[in-house]
Amino acid sequence: MLSHVYIKDLSKHVGESVTLKGWLFNKRSSGKVKFLILRDGTGYLQCIVFKGNVSEEVFALADSVSQEASFEITGKVKEEPRAVGGFELDATDLKLIGDSVEYPITPKEHGIEFLIDNRHLWIRSKKQVAILKIRHRIVKAIRDFYDERGFTLFDPPIITPNAAEGTSTLFEMDYFDLGKAYLTQSGQLYAEAGAMALGKVYTFGPTFRAEKSKTRRHLTEFWMVEPEMAFYDLDDDMDLAEEFIEYIVQTVVKDCRPELEVLERDISKLEKIVRPFPRISYTEAVEVLKSKGREFTWGDDFGAPDETVISEDYDKPVMIHRYPSAVKAFYMKRDPENPEVALAVDVIAPEGYGEIIGGSQREDNLDFLLERIKEHNLPQKYFEWYLDLRRFGSVPHAGFGLGLERTVTWICGIDHLRETIPFPRMIYRNTP
């Protein structure tokens, strides 16, 4: 056993001599003392190599060890409230494991293209580690939320024979002798089948859009969580979305304070994300836009700038419901009180982070759904299985999708989605 202690566990070893393993994050020197900052994935630790305490060879090594070299260090654990993490190590021994000659990412500024070219190394930096830890905490919060509420996980297929919402942004591939197949854009239609079997389900996996958007809000490969609930209407759906977002944000606030501080996130803004969230209809949102002097025609879809203007009145996510049916997907149920609008909801994050949730009550009437499929010029034969869900025990049901990377971007308070996933895929980039 290559036994060693992790930085996060040092509080159990105060006063003891322990061995740690990791990489050199940074170092500085002050005459007879070398300060090596070790990182091991669980934290950062200042190790003090005092000339009088170690052999000449070890002191020379402490002088020459370079950024991102891996090493093993032994010493006594001291409490030190002023140090990062609250501990220091008085080193007595040091062994080089793997050298690191001319590590390309230095503390100076680098261009973004250079950093993404070196994404496999860039993820070692303090900010990227913080983002990836928050991403992990958010993923766990998402799963815990549904697991604790009686939902069953329902992994939908990635390879699909047809597209739910149009074919212009699909990645296409050959599937043996069965012709073309596509990468999924959403697991929703499958999740609806799951909800009829299991009551409440959620999907959570990668989804794909071959969108030619180069904006900071687009990735071609991103993770989406999609709950789908039998016997839920639009109001239930909005209640769940609201509770869900509050849960995610407050979990991160509670558990990821050190990481949020690395990112210099204004935590007070996140602390405000508590229920209830404002709910306004699309029609009311259009009035808001007009009252602020923006030109907008009822019936158009909101663009990102419209969303920003609508959301700027709030320090919480705003839920916009009942969009014109014409701009929404075929499967969304029309409002019985006004068939011009669909029982849809989008949730817009505050601080200009844009849409993080899109959802709706689904059309549960077979005849209406058939009409919609015709109106949208969709090939009915591909949807026969989906129509079966209305033929055999149809029930009111609803659901939504939350984009993981958009949520991580907002909670981390960063600019671009590409830093929220280990290896981002964009229109101009599928490496490393």
Next chain:
Amino acid sequence: MLSHVYIKDLSKHVGESVTLKGWLFNKRSSGKVKFLILRDGTGYLQCIVFKGNVSEEVFALADSVSQEASFEITGKVKEEPRAVGGFELDATDLKLIGDSVEYPITPKEHGIEFLIDNRHLWIRSKKQVAILKIRHRIVKAIRDFYDERGFTLFDPPIITPNAAEGTSTLFEMDYFDLGKAYLTQSGQLYAEAGAMALGKVYTFGPTFRAEKSKTRRHLTEFWMVEPEMAFYDLDDDMDLAEEFIEYIVQTVVKDCRPELEVLERDISKLEKIVRPFPRISYTEAVEVLKSKGREFTWGDDFGAPDETVISEDYDKPVMIHRYPSAVKAFYMKRDPENPEVALAVDVIAPEGYGEIIGGSQREDNLDFLLERIKEHNLPQKYFEWYLDLRRFGSVPHAGFGLGLERTVTWICGIDHLRETIPFPRMIYRNTP
């Protein structure tokens, strides 16, 4: 709010009048009494509709309601130890929500092709529900296991520019102007970059093999969990795999007894899956084969029948380590004590369920890794980023991959992988 009570919560409502919603699983009749079995995704409930207790319309409806019709039923909750789930409902009212005319899957036997054609409905059956619930519990156990042990989740890319282990079984697609891209077969190489940044990571997502295998042990799309640990050697790797498998199996035994009973699983066989597991070298395994009269040449890879013969001596998973380097992937470290073999391990499930884990210590020496890449005729330029992990602070590290669907198949004690995922993808099938 479409308020109603779920079957799993009935113990809180004994003696109360409640409303439940769901689908008709089954019914029988006995003169003035109709017995409707309601399913709602959380359980099954026998509802007793006694002619004297309800209106004529309701009694007529109880008579006519058909399999998989959705309905709402109101009545008084009674404890009834003899009933499935321990409760019964004395119905006072019944409302049809969605009819179900000629539901295709009847209690009679159906052919497997018919059932997969109707997979969107087949998942409503008792056995399929049990399998999907166990799948969910296994996924949660997998994530909990790593989350509780300080691992960071590291979602690797699905779209990859090259293949880790050969190109014959890759799904290929066009990626904008960047040429061909492929669906990932394993997140491991990316996970290694993650381990250098975060110490211990795990990936858990869909992976793809365009294998032309039609066996019951192959899916083209399946989920894999891949832990990767800095500063772990092969023994550490095997210790972790052993603890991991025990944890998964014993969690299911503890939490999914009703589902295992639906599947008629011999639970005593699962209760035996506790550490330590037998560990034998490849060379010892070859001797076992020969002693049982099988022809086998040292240096060949084991086929499924060989694995079955080797594992039949044990009622636990058997860990076979130190395979001939020639049959293993380029990134596996050779045994310093015998370069003919790689520091690899496969874990073979008992009862003939075959390989569920493949893993190894990774080659951490830059020069040796370059040699392997040349020997395997792999294009070095695609691996430059991977080689960087050995150029900048290389450390001993190891990991493995566990196939989710194979594990679910084994734990459920079923024959075919296709029932362990909501919508299976196979060489001859990518619908519904």
